[in-house]
Amino acid sequence: MTSTNGSFVSPQPNRTYKARIFEMVFSDKKELLELYNAVNGTHYDDPEDLVVNTLENAVYMSMRNDVSFIIDLRLNLYEHQSTYNPNLPLRFLMYAADIYSELTKDENLYGTKAIQIPTPRFVIFYNGEADHPDRKVLPLSALYTVPDEAPSLELTAVMLNINKGRNGRLMEACKTLKDYAEYTFRVRSYAKESPIEAAVERAITECIREGILSDFLSRNRAEAKKVSIYEYDEEKHIRQTREEGWEDGKQEGLREGKQEGIQQGIQQTKSEDIAKMMKALNMTADRAMEILEIPENEREEYLSKLPE
Incomplete structure (x- = not known):
């Protein structure tokens, strides 16, 4: 305004x-x-x-x-x-x-x-x-x-x-962006070998010590840790639901032997994924559908199919 x-x-x-x-x-x-x-x-x-x-x-x-x-x-x-x-x-x-x-x-x-x-x-x-x-x-x-x-x-x-x-x-023109990329890289790398909480704590400690996003992380350590854990969990959940859940829906349709069955299987799996994300990550249905890239004109249909 x-x-x-x-x-x-x-x-x-x-x-x-x-x-x-x-x-x-x-x-x-x-x-x-x-x-x-x-x-x-x-x-x-x-x-x-x-x-x-x-x-x-x-x-x-x-x-x-x-x-x-x-x-x-x-x-x-x-x-x-x-x-x-x-x-x-x-x-x-x-x-x-x-x-x-x-x-x-x-x-x-x-x-x-x-x-x-x-x-x-x-x-x-x-x-x-x-x-x-x-x-x-x-x-x-x-x-x-x-x-x-x-x-x-x-x-x-x-x-x-x-x-x-x-x-x-x-990256060379914007040190903060380069630092952000380094911090994110470390969190993801360390999370492959440790629990996410330990991975984030290690990344934050190292970055502060090495001058990587150090001012920001020092001032906002607790909140940054909490948000980083949330972001990683959200990314991981999205990746798993896409790689595993939607493939299951496709296979269910293939077993029925028809294209219509494939589409119905995928749609049912997507509806279940929306509900899982809402519960596991404490987010709204709109946010879950946005992350799963469900088109705006299809969202009402998915809302009506959400499990009770």
């Missing part, structure tokens, strides 16, 4: 989501500006130039973006993903529409004067375990049911792989 002095003020609904380490680290304007400069090759040095307007469940309970801000008359929407999600361009479109609605709510949209709006940029920071290139462009038009060589509505999001060892130039 717009205040009396013309500056943008973000909506202030209740926080009903769990924070992520990436969000926590880059909620600091100084760190966010460093990240912006690294991504865009710019050299801004005043964090107050940033006007943060991150959506926090402003319209839909299941909709929020990780980081949104305006600088140099550009609207930047950043998302962090540990699971590849091809639907992010559509979600970005919805986020941008909500922000533009707030920015122009007091303007005369029906007048003859053109209303100026900040130029959007959409960036996804990916650090999942599935292999993806350093840079990948995701167009909204890829989701259209009917391909169009010149779509009337297009939106392109850039996905940057921020795992350790990837996008070297970007």
Whole structure:
């Protein structure tokens, strides 16, 4: 919304989501500006130039973006993903529409004067375990049911792989991002040989000692540990449900010997997975379906099939 002095003020609904380490680290304007400069090759040095307007469940309970801000008359929407999600361009479109609605709510949209709006940029920071290139462009038009060589509505999001060892130039330009990649790498590596609690504690202790995200981890040690454990458990659960559960559904359909049976088996398994995630990870049905990449237009059907 717009205040009396013309500056943008973000909506202030209740926080009903769990924070992520990436969000926590880059909620600091100084760190966010460093990240912006690294991504865009710019050299801004005043964090107050940033006007943060991150959506926090402003319209839909299941909709929020990780980081949104305006600088140099550009609207930047950043998302962090540990699971590849091809639907992010559509979600970005919805986020941008909500922000533009707030920015122009007091303007005369029906007048003859053109209303100026900040130029959007959409960036996804990916650090999942599935292999993806350093840079990948995701167009909204890829989701259209009917391909169009010149779509009337297009939106392109850039996905940057921020795992350790990837996008070297970007990492060197933003030490905090490089440190984040190193910390995440250590947690995952240590979790393969120790319980996750011990793995996170070891990673935090080492990183503080070696100057890796040391200020952030020192100030937020307890919360960072809790969030890291939650994130790892969530990733592990998602991976298991996809690799095991959905394959079981497919095999059940194959035993029935028909395509319809395959689809029914997968749908039933997905419904069970949604319920398991809601219970095991204490999340809403919308959040579970978002993580499992179930399209918006199918979610009502899945809600009706959830086990009691």
